[in-house]
Every structure is written in structure tokens, then in C-alpha cells.
Amino acid sequence: MSEKVNSIRILHVDDDPDLAELVSTYLRREDSHFEVVSAGSASDGLDTLAETDIDCVVSDYDMPERNGIELLEAVRERDADLPFILFTAKGSEDIASDAISAGVTDYLQKGVGTDQYAVLANRIRNVVDKWRAEREAERTKRRLEAIAENSSDAILTVDSTNTIQFVNQATEDLFGYDPETLRGDSLFTLIPERYRDGHRQGMERFLETNDRSLDWTAIEFSAQHREGHEVPVSISFSTFKEGGERKFVGVLRDISERVRMEDELRERERRFRQMAENIQEMVWMTDPTKGEVLYVNPAYEEIWGRSPDALYEDPQSFADAIHPEDRDRVEEILDPQSTGSYEEEYRIVRPNGETRWVYDRAVPVKNEAGEVYRTVGIASDITERREREREFDRVVELLDHTERVADVGGWEVDPKTGDAFWSDHLFELIGWEGDRAPSLEDVVDIYVEEDRPRVEAAVENALTHGESFAIEARLQRSNGEDRWMEIRGDPHVENGEVTTLRGAVHDITERKQRERALHELYDVTSDPDLSFDEKVQALLRLGRRELGTEYGTLSSIHDDEYVFEFVDTDRETIQPGDVVPVSATNCELVASTRQTVVIGDVERDAPEETGRAGFTEWGISSYIGAPVFDTGDVYGTFCFYDTAARADRFTDWEETLVDLMSNWVTVELQRKRTTEQLRDQNEQLSQFASIVSHDLRNPLNVAKGRLELVREEYDGEHIDAVRRSHERMQDLIDDLLALARVGEQMGELERVNPADVASDCWRTVATTEATLRTAISRSVRADESRFRQLFENLISNAIEHGGEDVTVTVGELDDGFYVEDTGVGIPEENRNSVFEPGYSTTRNGTGFGLHIVNQVVKAHGWDIRVTTGARDGARFEVTGVEFSSE
The missing domain is CATH 3.30.450.20 (PAS domain)
Structure with missing residues (x-):
């Protein structure tokens, strides 16, 4: 434990408790720095010494078990120097003699009156101060001896006659002399002859006048080694008095390695300058802390167009020459606070206005303390290289563009x-x-x-x-x-x-496909062994594979554009506006609009059973069409037009393919009609989502804000009821928006792992103390976004109805998967109603969660049913699922 400044802790041993308390009181009154610890016997006193740091022991003589002398002897076995004052009522020469023999520090006989405590206090201060001083002196002596013996520097003391009185062991390592040999020898033994007169004169002047001819700190000169050669050393002197005599102590350090390194550094600097003065790159050195340029070679003028002297005078001119568009970026790395290495390419502007590109790289240089005190760099003119790179990039870009075009x-x-x-x-x-x-x-x-x-x-x-x-x-x-x-x-x-x-x-895949199609077309049409129906089937397959719709226009009786309808050709005349249902045979094609009927030149040389016809009207030189049927009635036709956009007429194989693609067109018409319906539906859903998100959410936010203002002035159960209603409305809006998103078209089906999706959803839903288990390894093909909605709502439903400690299990079926919980389950009479919008059995539920689940399942073409789980909870089974084979 460290000593408190001026604090003295006293152990007072006396078997009289009243007297012990009196002594303690008066001692503290005499000196506020006294801390008195009392003990009623010698044994108690020894225990206290073992546990507490004590500065002085004050003990009575007459005590049971052990007297004061016996206590003193026991203390001295532990500590030979601890101050011990025998404060006793008995005053005999025998007791005093025994106490002195036992090593007592002081002896004081008890008197009458309170003045004796002032004397006792004074005695305590004196013995403790002396004890502390001696102890500190001993510590200092040990430290100095340790420093001297363990120092790698030579330490010696000399008197005023230059006689060596002390040297440490390191002196032998430095000068080759045994320490015992040097003690009593002259200091001139270690001083080369050329320095001796100067040293003698300086010593005499100092002893007479106290005037130093030079600084005694880190003096560098050459000392004399025992073997005759000189050793470069750094020496520091100081003076002290001992026994009234002026003496000197010196610390000598071998600086041979530093001198060697300095010589080597100077040689390197000479070589560096020789190299730097003759290279084409600009070489520079700066002091980053002062912002000074310490060196720049002549190449600076060749690149920057400015003289080195101008840079020395104005270091900022270096940054001023950087192109304005690059200056901020480069000045950031040149900032004195930035001491890291860098490599940068930037532009400079010469005084004549010429712009040049430079490649500048620099590294920091650290001193022995690890501090950056220099920055060294090299800058090269890379203007020509940049021009070549730019030209190369241009050529590469052109080549890449050419490759893609071709x-x-x-x-x-x-x-x-x-x-x-x-x-x-x-x-x-x-x-x-x-x-x-x-x-x-x-x-x-x-x-x-x-x-x-x-x-x-x-x-x-x-x-x-x-x-x-x-x-x-x-x-x-x-x-x-x-x-x-x-x-x-x-x-x-x-x-x-x-x-x-x-x-x-x-x-050349497309070219090869066209060639193959032409060959197949020839083979089919020229094969005498195939019936017409067989040719139709073969060409239909060929058309579906080879012919896209980029040349075609689908016309329908529901559009304002041209409509191609079949009419009965058995009639002798065709009146404008006549529309006759298609018969099994004998039909021709008529072009009409929704307002008028236009009859073109009907060519009757084509086989009637194909339903083909051609006409010329309004710039359309030719067309080909195939009838499209919808539940037995003519719905429209799939046509190719030969307009100004095509350079030639339709080829025979294109016309034949189009004639036989009516089935395919029918499917496409149905798809178009479905797409239009979905587009209208999505537009309505989008409008609905806009209303919910803006026209409902904004007023709700205003209402919630106003409610908080009301709460600041009033409070009560009605306000809490309004707040709960607001939260209920917010939940309804969120679920309605989720329901609107379910109505969007399905995205691309991809491989999705139900276990991974369930785990992800589990982390996003407030699951409290609930547990998730997954027992499914196969992946399914699904729209991942919709699939995630399904699991989020099923998990939320389980948490809401099953309690905080519910266990939710995602498992695998032969043709699907299930989500099962350990809650209360769903009664059989309610299972057909849980998927209806708005149905909920809880007060806070919105009733849309399971409805969204049902919508997602239907959108994928799956089926869902509710049953009872293994532990009587709710179990939702999704079937008809396509598992991924990847």
C-alpha cells in the first residue's frame, strides 16, 4: 500500500482501554495527519502489524501475556527498522537498557497531565521522518546501483583532480578496461592526447568561476580505447558535492553505429542526388508537417514548366498547377494530415496553357519514434501513354460494337x-x-x-x-x-x-433453322403419300416451331380495325353488310369494318376447303389469312399483310403455314382476351391500392396526430378507445394493401425452398417465445414473392391463435406441403369460412390473412384445405404442388 503524503499510521498497544482511547484522542488532536490504530495486547498488536501498514508502534510496558520489551523483540524479528516507542509508566534503568538492547527507537516515560502527549507526538514525527528518509535513501541507493550495473552506457565519477573514483561494468565493454583497474586512475586515460589540455583548462575554469565553456549535455567526441583506437562517444556531465568536495558524474554512450549510419546516409544522399539529377522523372521530397519542399530535381522544370527555385519559394505553386478538375482530389492526398502512401494520375497545366498528364506516387518516411517526418515521391509525364490508352480504348470499343452488330x-x-x-x-x-x-x-x-x-x-x-x-x-x-x-x-x-x-x-442458328424449315416444307408439300389432313398437321407443327408473329396482325370483330369474316359462297351475290355463319364447306373471305362492308376482288382459284382468298384494296397488295373459330362461330382471322414494309410477296410456304395455324391463333385470342381482363383487373387493383395508401392512410395519420395533441390536454378511457380504433384501421389498411398485391399477375416461377422461406419469414414476424420446426427438404416451383406472403400469413395466424409458446411445423406431403401448429385448432363447422375475406375469430384480427393465403394458392393452381394437426392444432395442407427436379 502506498504511503499517504504526510500521513502517519500509529499502532498504540495498551491493555487499558480508557488510556488507549485518551492517547488516541490527544495524538489526533496534536496532529491531524495521525491515524491511530489501538490494540489491547501484544498478540493483537502483532496481528494488526500483519494485516496493516504501520509507520510507528507506541507500546506500554506492563501488559498481560507479553510486556512491551517482548513485543519489541517480536516486532524486530519482522522488521529491524520500523519505529518503536516504548511509552511506559515504569521508568527504570533496567527497562531502558533492555529496550535499547532490543532495538527500541525511542523511550518515553508516562507523566502527569496532557503535555506529555505533545511530547509523544513530537517524538513520533521525528522517528517516522527519520525512518522514512533513511528508507527512501536506501531505495534511491538501490535504484542507482541497479541503473549503474544494468546500464549499457558507461557511468563514471571523478573528483576535482580528474581521478576516477567509480566506473560501472559497461565501461569495460566500451573502453576495454577492467573497472577495478580504472578506479583511482586519471580520467586522461580515456581522453585522446589532443583533447587533454582543453579538458584540463575547462575543468580549472569551472572550479574557479563555476563558468561552463560548453554545454555538458550530449557532447560528442572521440574517447581512447585500451587498444589504442578511438571510439566515438556522446557524454553528458553533471556535478555534485560529497563530503564538501566537488565531484563529477559522467554518462558515456557509444555512438559508433550512429556515426557509421550517418556516413552511409551521406554517401547514399550523394548517390541519390547524382541519380536524381539525371533522370527524366521528377523526384521530390517534402516535410509534410511544415508544408515545405526540401528537394526537387531539374526534371520538375521539364514537366511542370516551372523552375525548382520557384517551387522552393512557393510550395503552393505545385498544387496551383494541377488542373482545376483534379485539384480537390489531389490536394486531399497532399494534405499534411495525410501521411499515407499514394499513387495518382492527374493533369497539370503548364504556364503556356498546355495540359499534361502525370503519374505521381509517394511514400512516407518515418523517424525512430515512428512519426512521419518526410514524404518522398516520383512523378512521371504519361501524356503520350494516356493518348495511346485512349486510342486503344476507342479501338476496343469500336471492335466490341462491331462484334455485337455483326x-x-x-x-x-x-x-x-x-x-x-x-x-x-x-x-x-x-x-x-x-x-x-x-x-x-x-x-x-x-x-x-x-x-x-x-x-x-x-x-x-x-x-x-x-x-x-x-x-x-x-x-x-x-x-x-x-x-x-x-x-x-x-x-x-x-x-x-x-x-x-x-x-x-x-x-448461324437462325439461318440453319430457316434452311431446315424450307427443306421440311418441300418434303411435306411434295409427298404424294400424305393426305391433306396429314399435311395440315405436319405444316401446323412446322409453323408453330418456325413462324413467329412479328409479321402478323390479329384482327377481331371486337376491334375497330379490319375484320375478316367468312360468308356463304353458294349465294350468287354478296350484299354489303351480309355476314353468314361459317359452314363446313364452301366459304370465301370478305374484308369489312365495323361501319361498312368492303368487298375486294375475290380470287376463286384457291382450293375452297382451305378457306383462302386474296384481294387488292387500299394499298394492300396481298394478304393471307386463316379462319379462327370460337365455339363453332367465326371469331376472326390471323393475317399476314404484304404492304410497303415488305419488299416482296409472301412466300408459298409462309402462306401455307398461316393457312393451317387457326388452332394456334384461337389459343392466342383467348390469351389476349384473358390478358386484357387481367390488365383491367390490375388497373382497378392499382387504383384501389392508391386510394388505400393515400386517401385513407393520410387522413388516418392526421387523426392519429390530432389525438396525440388532445392527449396532452385531456386523458381518459375514451381517448384510449380512439387510439385502439386507429390501430385497428391501420391493420386493416395494411392487410387490404397486401390483398391488392395478391391480385397482381403472377411473376416468373422459380425454384424455391419452403424450409428456407419459412425460416426467413419466421425472423420477420413477431414470434415471441414460439418455435419453428421444418421437416421438408424438396424445393417447389413458385413465385417467390407470393410464396413468401403465404408463409408470413400462415405463421402470423398460428402466433395469433396459438399463443406465445406455440410450435409451428412446416412438413412435406406426397404432392405438396403443410403448415401445422399446436394451438386450439379450427372447428370443423368453421373451416369453410376461414378463407372468406373479413372472417376472423379474434377481436384484433382483420380477416384478410387466410384469404390472402387462399388467393396465393389459387394463383399457383394449387389446392388448400384445413384439417386437424397431430396435437389438435390447426393444419393447412397445400396440394397439387409441382416439386422442382433441379
């Missing part, structure tokens, strides 16, 4: 290493996953097995004989799709050896 990807292979390079568009064409091009061996494996030998032979021939090639082959993309590619290769030959093989790849 739908061609480029490649290059090194035959020696097998390393390959692909253009970005080639990665897209091939469908290769990864950012590195495959090797030559790996890329051949991309092509289908039947075409692979042809590719390998072409590449081998190019590498062996240096011959270019152009082949067609199929490859399989990572998604499993087969594509036809035209591969061209051009070897570069040097000294009869192929050094590089370059080429291009062009996707």
Missing part, C-alpha cells in the same frame, strides 16, 4: 502455352460461365460429340500446316441449348511455325 465473337490461341483469349461478345455467344477463356483442349469439348472431330481436324490442320479454315458445328451452351456456329480460323506463321491462331465465331 453478332460475331473473336478469339486467339497461343499454340505453345495453350492460353486463349476471348472477346466479351464471344463469352455471350458461347454461353460460357466464368471470366477466363477455356484452353484450346477445353474449348473443343464444348461442341457436340458428332461435330467434335470436324473441329479438332480443322484446328490441327491449321496448327500443323498453317491453313485457314471455315467450318460449321454445333455446340451446347451451359443452359443445355444447342446452337449452330460458323467457326473461322486464321493462323499467323513466322519462320514456318504457327505462333498464333486467331479467328471468329458467328451464330
